[in-house]
Amino acid sequence: xxxVTQTPRHLVMGMxxxxxxxxxxHLGHNAMYWYKQSAKKPLELMFVYNFKExxxxxxxxxxxxxxxxxxxxxxxxxxxxxxxDSALYLxxxxxxxxxxxGYTFGSGTRLTVV
Amino acid sequence: GQSLEQPSEVTAVEGxxxxxxxxxxxxxxxxxxxxxxxxxxxxxxLSYNALDGLEETGRFSSFLSRSDSYGYLLLxxxxxxxxxxxxxxxxxxxxxxxxxIFGTGTLLAVQP
Numbered sequence: 247x248x249x250v251t252q253t254p255r256h257l258v259m260g261m262x263x264x265x266x267x268x269x270x271x272h273l274g275h276n277a278m279y280w281y282k283q284s285a286k287k288p289l290e291l292m293f294v295y296n297f298k299e300x301x302x303x304x305x306x307x308x309x310x311x312x313x314x315x316x317x318x319x320x321x322x323x324x325x326x327x328x329x330x331d332s333a334l335y336l337x338x339x340x341x342x343x344x345x346x347x348g349y350t351f352g353s354g355t356r357l358t359v360v
Numbered sequence: 361g362q363s364l365e366q367p368s369e370v371t372a373v374e375g376x377x378x379x380x381x382x383x384x385x386x387x388x389x390x391x392x393x394x395x396x397x398x399x400x401x402x403x404x405x406l407s408y409n410a411l412d413g414l415e416e417t418g419r420f421s422s423f424l425s426r427s428d429s430y431g432y433l434l435l436x437x438x439x440x441x442x443x444x445x446x447x448x449x450x451x452x453x454x455x456x457x458x459x460x461i462f463g464t465g466t467l468l469a470v471q472p
Contacts, residue, residue, distance in 0.1 A: 248402050279459070288364070289403075289447065289462040302459060336403070348393055348405030349460060 249273045252337050252352035260360055261327060267355045269320040269337030276341065278320040279349070280312060283334040295320065327359045362386045364448055364463030371469045372438055380433045380466045382448035390451035392424050392431045393460065398444045406433070406446075435468075443470045 250271045259265050269278065280292040294302035295314040309331075311323040320337055334356050338349040364384045372378040382392065391410040395403040409415055409424035409431060421434040435442055445467050449460040 248404070250402070281462075286464070288464045291459055291461070294459055338403075348395075348408060349403075351395075351402040351404070353400075353402045 248350055248352060250337055250339055250350050250352035252335075252355050254355055255353065256356045256358075258358045258360060259324065259327065261329070263327075264323070264325040266324065267322040267335055267337075267357075269322075269352055271318055271337075271339040271350070271352075273339060273350060275339035275350070276317050277339060278314060278317070279338045279340075280320065280322055281336040281338065283336055283354070289336065292322075324357075327357075329359050332357055332359045362450075362452070362461050364450060364461065366446075366448060366463045366466045368464065369467045369469070371471065373471050374438055374440060376438050377434065377436050378438060378468065380435075380446050380448075380468070382431050382433075382463055384429050384431075384448070384450050384463075386450045386452055386461055388452050389426065389429075392422070393449045393451070394420075394422055394433045395447045395449060395462075396444050397447065397465070403447060438470050440470050440472070443468060 253268045276297050278295045282290045291304045292306045293312045298314050309326050313321040334354040336354045337352045340349045366382050391408055393408045394406040396406050397403040407422040409422050412424055412426055414423045419436045424431040445465045447465045448463045452459050452461050
Protein backbone atom coordinates (compact mmCIF):
# COMPACT_ATOMS: atom_id res chain seq x y z
CA UNK A 247 0.00 0.00 0.00
CA UNK A 248 1.27 3.44 -0.89
CA UNK A 249 -1.00 5.49 1.36
CA VAL A 250 -3.31 6.28 -1.54
CA THR A 251 -6.10 3.72 -1.98
CA GLN A 252 -8.11 3.38 -5.16
CA THR A 253 -11.23 1.31 -5.65
CA PRO A 254 -12.18 -0.69 -7.54
CA ARG A 255 -8.94 -2.15 -8.91
CA HIS A 256 -10.70 -3.38 -12.04
CA LEU A 257 -13.90 -2.20 -13.70
CA VAL A 258 -15.69 -3.35 -16.82
CA MET A 259 -18.58 -1.17 -17.92
CA GLY A 260 -20.84 -0.77 -20.91
CA MET A 261 -21.04 2.47 -22.82
CA UNK A 262 -24.43 3.29 -21.29
CA UNK A 263 -23.44 2.58 -17.70
CA UNK A 264 -22.69 5.03 -14.92
CA UNK A 265 -19.94 4.19 -12.47
CA UNK A 266 -17.61 5.97 -10.06
CA UNK A 267 -13.96 5.56 -9.18
CA UNK A 268 -12.89 6.32 -5.64
CA UNK A 269 -9.58 7.56 -4.27
CA UNK A 270 -8.69 8.01 -0.61
CA UNK A 271 -5.55 9.31 1.09
CA HIS A 272 -4.75 9.85 4.75
CA LEU A 273 -1.27 11.29 4.27
CA GLY A 274 -2.30 14.83 5.18
CA HIS A 275 -1.78 15.96 1.61
CA ASN A 276 -3.85 18.85 0.35
CA ALA A 277 -3.63 18.32 -3.41
CA MET A 278 -5.14 15.43 -5.34
CA TYR A 279 -4.98 14.49 -9.01
CA TRP A 280 -6.50 12.21 -11.60
CA TYR A 281 -4.26 10.87 -14.36
CA LYS A 282 -5.07 8.60 -17.30
CA GLN A 283 -2.46 6.06 -18.38
CA SER A 284 -2.85 4.45 -21.79
CA ALA A 285 -0.41 2.09 -23.47
CA LYS A 286 2.52 3.78 -25.22
CA LYS A 287 1.40 7.23 -24.04
CA PRO A 288 2.59 9.53 -21.26
CA LEU A 289 0.51 9.82 -18.14
CA GLU A 290 -2.14 12.39 -19.00
CA LEU A 291 -3.20 14.86 -16.34
CA MET A 292 -6.99 15.09 -16.14
CA PHE A 293 -7.91 17.08 -13.03
CA VAL A 294 -6.17 18.83 -10.14
CA TYR A 295 -7.67 19.75 -6.79
CA ASN A 296 -5.98 21.98 -4.24
CA PHE A 297 -7.71 22.22 -0.86
CA LYS A 298 -10.87 20.68 -2.36
CA GLU A 299 -11.03 23.30 -5.12
CA UNK A 300 -10.59 22.25 -8.73
CA UNK A 301 -7.66 24.18 -10.19
CA UNK A 302 -7.14 22.30 -13.43
CA UNK A 303 -9.35 20.62 -16.00
CA UNK A 304 -7.09 19.51 -18.80
CA UNK A 305 -9.72 19.65 -21.56
CA UNK A 306 -11.32 16.47 -20.31
CA UNK A 307 -14.63 15.42 -21.95
CA UNK A 308 -17.71 16.01 -19.81
CA UNK A 309 -18.41 12.28 -19.61
CA UNK A 310 -15.75 12.37 -16.87
CA UNK A 311 -16.92 14.30 -13.81
CA UNK A 312 -14.66 14.72 -10.76
CA UNK A 313 -15.77 15.34 -7.21
CA UNK A 314 -13.66 16.24 -4.19
CA UNK A 315 -15.80 16.41 -1.03
CA UNK A 316 -12.77 16.89 1.24
CA UNK A 317 -8.98 16.83 1.07
CA UNK A 318 -8.87 13.08 1.70
CA UNK A 319 -11.31 11.84 -0.91
CA UNK A 320 -11.55 12.17 -4.65
CA UNK A 321 -14.05 10.62 -7.02
CA UNK A 322 -14.26 10.29 -10.78
CA UNK A 323 -17.82 9.81 -12.01
CA UNK A 324 -18.13 8.09 -15.38
CA UNK A 325 -21.06 8.03 -17.78
CA UNK A 326 -21.59 7.17 -21.45
CA UNK A 327 -17.95 6.33 -21.94
CA UNK A 328 -16.36 5.25 -25.21
CA UNK A 329 -14.12 2.22 -25.84
CA UNK A 330 -11.12 4.56 -26.26
CA ASP A 331 -11.59 5.57 -22.61
CA SER A 332 -10.33 2.15 -21.59
CA ALA A 333 -7.14 2.78 -19.62
CA LEU A 334 -5.56 2.74 -16.19
CA TYR A 335 -6.84 5.66 -14.11
CA LEU A 336 -4.41 6.78 -11.46
CA UNK A 337 -5.06 8.99 -8.48
CA UNK A 338 -2.22 10.83 -6.76
CA UNK A 339 -1.79 13.21 -3.87
CA UNK A 340 0.89 15.65 -2.78
CA UNK A 341 1.61 18.60 -0.59
CA UNK A 342 0.72 21.88 -2.28
CA UNK A 343 4.31 22.27 -3.38
CA UNK A 344 5.91 19.21 -4.97
CA UNK A 345 9.43 20.10 -3.92
CA UNK A 346 11.47 17.02 -3.17
CA UNK A 347 8.50 15.07 -1.83
CA GLY A 348 6.81 14.09 -5.05
CA TYR A 349 3.45 12.60 -5.72
CA THR A 350 2.11 9.51 -4.00
CA PHE A 351 0.14 7.44 -6.47
CA GLY A 352 -2.49 4.82 -5.92
CA SER A 353 -2.32 1.49 -7.76
CA GLY A 354 -5.00 2.62 -10.18
CA THR A 355 -8.28 1.38 -11.53
CA ARG A 356 -8.03 -0.66 -14.73
CA LEU A 357 -11.10 0.41 -16.72
CA THR A 358 -12.43 -1.49 -19.71
CA VAL A 359 -15.32 -0.01 -21.68
CA VAL A 360 -17.22 -2.53 -23.78
CA GLY B 361 3.59 22.14 -27.00
CA GLN B 362 5.05 20.42 -24.02
CA SER B 363 7.00 17.21 -24.38
CA LEU B 364 9.44 15.00 -22.54
CA GLU B 365 11.43 12.51 -24.59
CA GLN B 366 12.83 9.25 -23.23
CA PRO B 367 14.06 6.07 -24.90
CA SER B 368 11.23 3.57 -25.09
CA GLU B 369 13.23 0.54 -23.97
CA VAL B 370 16.58 -0.25 -22.38
CA THR B 371 18.06 -3.68 -21.67
CA ALA B 372 20.94 -4.38 -19.28
CA VAL B 373 22.37 -7.25 -17.23
CA GLU B 374 22.46 -7.73 -13.50
CA GLY B 375 25.26 -5.81 -11.79
CA UNK B 376 25.64 -3.38 -14.66
CA UNK B 377 25.06 0.40 -14.78
CA UNK B 378 22.36 1.92 -16.96
CA UNK B 379 21.53 5.53 -17.78
CA UNK B 380 18.06 6.65 -18.84
CA UNK B 381 17.99 10.04 -20.54
CA UNK B 382 15.23 12.62 -20.60
CA UNK B 383 15.02 15.79 -22.66
CA UNK B 384 12.20 18.19 -22.06
CA UNK B 385 10.45 21.11 -23.69
CA UNK B 386 7.92 22.72 -21.38
CA UNK B 387 6.39 26.14 -20.88
CA UNK B 388 7.67 26.31 -17.32
CA UNK B 389 10.13 24.41 -15.19
CA UNK B 390 10.21 23.90 -11.44
CA UNK B 391 12.27 20.71 -11.35
CA UNK B 392 12.71 17.25 -12.82
CA UNK B 393 11.45 14.15 -11.06
CA UNK B 394 11.80 10.44 -11.71
CA UNK B 395 9.25 7.73 -10.99
CA UNK B 396 9.40 3.94 -11.14
CA UNK B 397 6.42 1.79 -12.05
CA UNK B 398 6.38 -1.99 -11.90
CA UNK B 399 3.91 -3.78 -14.12
CA UNK B 400 0.45 -3.47 -12.56
CA UNK B 401 1.69 -1.22 -9.78
CA UNK B 402 1.63 2.40 -8.73
CA UNK B 403 4.28 4.83 -9.92
CA UNK B 404 6.61 5.53 -7.02
CA UNK B 405 8.73 8.63 -6.52
CA LEU B 406 12.50 8.12 -6.90
CA SER B 407 14.20 11.49 -7.06
CA TYR B 408 13.91 15.20 -7.69
CA ASN B 409 16.33 17.77 -9.12
CA ALA B 410 15.54 21.45 -8.87
CA LEU B 411 19.09 22.64 -9.51
CA ASP B 412 21.83 21.56 -11.88
CA GLY B 413 24.00 18.69 -10.82
CA LEU B 414 23.87 15.18 -9.49
CA GLU B 415 21.66 13.89 -6.68
CA GLU B 416 22.51 10.49 -5.24
CA THR B 417 20.16 8.18 -3.36
CA GLY B 418 21.66 4.78 -2.78
CA ARG B 419 22.05 2.90 -6.06
CA PHE B 420 20.11 5.55 -7.94
CA SER B 421 21.41 8.96 -9.02
CA SER B 422 19.73 11.70 -11.01
CA PHE B 423 21.31 14.52 -12.96
CA LEU B 424 19.95 17.79 -14.31
CA SER B 425 21.26 20.39 -16.74
CA ARG B 426 18.72 23.19 -17.06
CA SER B 427 20.67 24.97 -19.79
CA ASP B 428 20.42 21.81 -21.93
CA SER B 429 16.85 20.93 -20.84
CA TYR B 430 18.24 17.50 -20.09
CA GLY B 431 18.44 15.06 -17.27
CA TYR B 432 19.16 11.42 -16.63
CA LEU B 433 18.58 8.67 -14.13
CA LEU B 434 21.56 6.45 -13.37
CA LEU B 435 20.98 3.02 -11.89
CA UNK B 436 24.00 1.16 -10.54
CA UNK B 437 24.50 -2.45 -9.47
CA UNK B 438 21.37 -3.44 -11.33
CA UNK B 439 19.13 -6.06 -9.76
CA UNK B 440 16.34 -8.09 -11.31
CA UNK B 441 13.80 -6.16 -9.22
CA UNK B 442 14.82 -2.97 -11.06
CA UNK B 443 12.98 -4.24 -14.14
CA UNK B 444 10.20 -1.66 -14.46
CA UNK B 445 9.14 1.44 -16.35
CA UNK B 446 10.84 4.70 -15.47
CA UNK B 447 9.24 8.09 -16.08
CA UNK B 448 10.73 11.54 -15.97
CA UNK B 449 8.37 14.36 -15.05
CA UNK B 450 8.61 18.14 -15.06
CA UNK B 451 6.79 20.32 -12.60
CA UNK B 452 5.09 22.90 -14.74
CA UNK B 453 5.05 26.50 -13.69
CA UNK B 454 1.38 26.83 -14.73
CA UNK B 455 -0.07 29.53 -12.47
CA UNK B 456 -1.24 28.25 -9.10
CA UNK B 457 -1.62 24.73 -10.40
CA UNK B 458 0.78 22.23 -8.96
CA UNK B 459 1.06 19.67 -11.72
CA UNK B 460 3.54 17.23 -13.21
CA ILE B 461 3.97 16.61 -16.92
CA PHE B 462 5.24 13.09 -17.61
CA GLY B 463 7.39 11.56 -20.30
CA THR B 464 6.38 8.46 -22.24
CA GLY B 465 8.42 6.20 -19.99
CA THR B 466 11.37 3.84 -20.48
CA LEU B 467 10.88 0.12 -20.02
CA LEU B 468 14.00 -1.30 -18.38
CA ALA B 469 14.59 -5.03 -18.69
CA VAL B 470 17.30 -6.46 -16.44
CA GLN B 471 18.60 -9.83 -17.59
CA PRO B 472 20.51 -12.43 -15.56
